[in-house]
Amino acid sequence: MARRWRRLAALAAAVAMLSSAVLGxxxxxxxxxxxxxxxxxxxxxxxxxxxxxxxLVLGWHGWQPNRLVYGYADVxxxxxxxxxxxxxxxxxxxxxxxxxxxxxSKDIIEAVESTAESTTGRLIQRRTGRKDLKAWQTRLRRVMxxxxxxxxxxxxxxxxxxxxxxxxxxxxxxxxxxSYERALADTxxxxxxxxxxxxxxxxxLRSDKALNAFGHSWDDLYVLPxxxxxxxxxxxVWPAKVRAYVExxxxxxxxxxxxxxxx
Numbered sequence: 001m002a003r004r005w006r007r008l009a010a011l012a013a014a015v016a017m018l019s020s021a022v023l024g025x026x027x028x029x030x031x032x033x034x035x036x037x038x039x040x041x042x043x044x045x046x047x048x049x050x051x052x053x054x055x056l057v058l059g060w061h062g063w064q065p066n067r068l069v070y071g072y073a074d075v076x077x078x079x080x081x082x083x084x085x086x087x088x089x090x091x092x093x094x095x096x097x098x099x100x101x102x103x104x105s106k107d108i109i110e111a112v113e114s115t116a117e118s119t120t121g122r123l124i125q126r127r128t129g130r131k132d133l134k135a136w137q138t139r140l141r142r143v144m145x146x147x148x149x150x151x152x153x154x155x156x157x158x159x160x161x162x163x164x165x166x167x168x169x170x171x172x173x174x175x176x177x178x179s180y181e182r183a184l185a186d187t188x189x190x191x192x193x194x195x196x197x198x199x200x201x202x203x204x205l206r207s208d209k210a211l212n213a214f215g216h217s218w219d220d221l222y223v224l225p226x227x228x229x230x231x232x233x234x235x236x237v238w239p240a241k242v243r244a245y246v247e248x249x250x251x252x253x254x255x256x257x258x259x260x261x262x263x
């Protein structure tokens with residue numbers, strides 16, 4: 001019986017590793033993957049919300065990895081890391097000098113949160129499931145992209161520094177029916193709707209730096225990257241408390257917003 005259970009355990013481990021490979025995830029070498037990590041690097045697109053949430057958590061923990069930003073049309077760079085064009089990716093050398101890689105923002109954040117080498121302990125609580133917040137996010141998603149997609153292309157970031165990078169993004173969304181010309185023409189219609197949502201968001205904040213009184217949670221990690229993207233839109237009016245929430249949280253992590261380049 002014991003031999004049978006060992007065979008089943010070995011089979012389960014093999015299936016898990018195969019599933020990780022199929023999903024493009026690099027299996028971890030240990031339960032504490034960042035213990036003794038050296039040469040930490042975070043591979044990102046500057047505008048990507050999944051990348052931003054990883055940078056926020058790294059910064060709040062006081063980690064300063066080497067920041068590697070990719071052009072959006074660069075397929076070879078991210079693919080060389082994990083076999084597909086997908087970021088963020090965290091890279092490091094372990095205590096034995098072996099190079100390690102990790103993708104998926106949630107996995108990276110959990111690794112940072114759980115490492116014994118963090119001097120701050122866990123900072124991020126679970127998502128609360130607040131219905132008021134979920135309803136607000138749904139309404140924001142319906143209107144924000146018409147404002148942000150055309151303007152992100154004009155931000156001074158490596159993501160869209162080359163013509164081919166901008167074309168790659170435009171081709172991606174026009175294939176889904178998005179019109180950049182119509183989006184810009186709709187600015188006067190869309191901006192007031194987002195302004196109203198920003199005013200309403202002020203009522204959702206239950207502390208100056210977090211959506212909930214107990215501190216940062218996954219609620220913040222879902223919302224802050226979207227608000228950061230909105231900082232590229234010049235036509236928006238930010239309530240003081242909302243702007244302070246966005247600016248302070250990103251400043252604490254060493255992540256720049258787009259306010260000064262808004263257009």
